[in-house]
Amino acid sequence: MLIDGRYVAGLNDDLGLRGSSNQQVHLLTGRLAHAAAELAGGRRRTEIRLRGRTALLVGVPGHGVAEAFDHVPAAAGTNHQE
Numbered sequence: 001m002l003i004d005g006r007y008v009a010g011l012n013d014d015l016g017l018r019g020s021s022n023q024q025v026h027l028l029t030g031r032l033a034h035a036a037a038e039l040a041g042g043r044r045r046t047e048i049r050l051r052g053r054t055a056l057l058v059g060v061p062g063h064g065v066a067e068a069f070d071h072v073p074a075a076a077g078t079n080h081q082e
Helices: 031-040 067-068
Strands: 002-004 024-025 045-050 055-059
Touching: 024 031
Parallel strands: none
Antiparallel strands: 002 024, 045 055
16 A cells, blocks of 8 residues: 655545545555555544553544643653654
8 A cells, every 4th residue: 555645734634544635545456455445534543552551552543642642641760752
């Protein structure tokens, strides 16, 4: 899969794996053909994986999710990388 075009924050419509509506999703093989509509315009999903005192955000976050995740304070004695 290839997502072409420059990301434009003002065109972020919170859909699919592309970042903004000016971008297009191109399937390079038939492997994901069954999911083409979802990849291009479906609802974004995220998963938060917890291991001990570490959290990992996986997926393409919708509006507000990444910002909220970034504002969670790091646990005492851990490194928070940005």
